[in-house]
Structures are given as C-alpha cells and as structure tokens.
Amino acid sequence: MQESFWGSFVVGLGITVIIFIYVFQSITNTSEHNYNLLKETTEAAMIDAVDLAVYRESQVIRIDREKFVENFVRRFAENASLSRTYVVKVFDVNETPPKVSLEISTVEKANVDTGNTGTEIVEFDIVNRISAILETPY
Numbered sequence: 694m695q696e697s698f699w700g701s702f703v704v705g706l707g708i709t710v711i712i713f714i715y716v717f718q719s720i721t722n723t724s725e726h727n728y729n730l731l732k733e734t735t736e737a738a739m740i741d742a743v744d745l746a747v748y749r750e751s752q753v754i755r756i757d758r759e760k761f762v763e764n765f766v767r768r769f770a771e772n773a774s775l776s777r778t779y780v781v782k783v784f785d786v787n788e789t790p791p792k793v794s795l796e797i798s799t800v801e802k803a804n805v806d807t808g809n810t811g812t813e814i815v816e817f818d819i820v821n822r823i824s825a826i827l828e829t830p831y
Contacts, residue, residue: 738765791827
C-alpha cells in the first residue's frame with residue numbers, strides 16, 4: 694500500500710510540474726515575442742519616418758512624429774498575435790535628435806489546476822518598454 698501511495702504521489706507531482714512549466718514557458722515566449730516585435734517595429738518605423746526634405750536642405754536627421762506613430766501602429770498590428778489584446782503607449786517622440794519611448798502591455802491567461810476544486814484562471818500582466826535613438830553613420 695505504501696509503494697502505491699508513493700507512486701501516485703510521484704505521478705501527481707510530475708503532472709503538476711509539467712503544468713507549471715507549460716504556464717511559465719507560455720509567459721516567457723509571449724514576453725520574448727513582444728520584445729522582439731517592439732524592437733524591430735520601432736526601428737523600421739523610425740527609418741520610415743525620417744523627413745527627407747529637411748535632410749536634403751540642412752543635413753539634419755529629423756523624424757516626423759505623426760508618420761512614426763502611424764507606421765509603428767500599422768507594422769505592429771500586422772505582426773502581433775491576433776489572440777491577445779495589446780495596449781500601446783507612446784510616451785515620448787523627439788523629432789530632433791530622433792528618439793522615441795514606447796510601452797506595450799498585454800495580459801496572458803492560464804488555467805491552473807487547483808486539485809479537488811477544479812481549475813483557476815491566473816492572469817499575468819506582461820509589459821515591455823523600449824527607448825530608441827536613431828543612429829546613422831556619417
């Protein structure tokens with residue numbers, strides 16, 4: 694009887710550990726996806742928003758604020774996961790020198806087995822922030 698108890702304990706512990714690994718892997722993958730998407734989208738939107746007329750006249754690199762936000766939201770929406778709801782916050786856009794500060798937040802939900810009482814939905818807030826400066830070689 695004692696061996697069967699230990700066997701069922703090990704199986705239950707194994708299932709619980711697998712569930713926790715799955716939940717934390719999902720959260721880590723979501724955060725990594727959001728960060729890489731935020732970084733690549735910010736860089737591409739800043740390059741697209743460079744005001745070429747000002748650069749041709751005075752050799753000063755300047756980005757257009759409205760064009761940057763428009764390009765960023767369009768590019769982010771094209772590549773974001775459709776199963777999540779995102780909140781995009783643009784904190785600062787400096788036109789000269791080109792600098793932006795952004796924040797992307799989303800909520801990851803997971804079902805966690807609580808034993809005899811059933812499952813519980815756990816929510817994790819995932820927030821990624823970036824401040825970027827457009828650097829160009831002279």
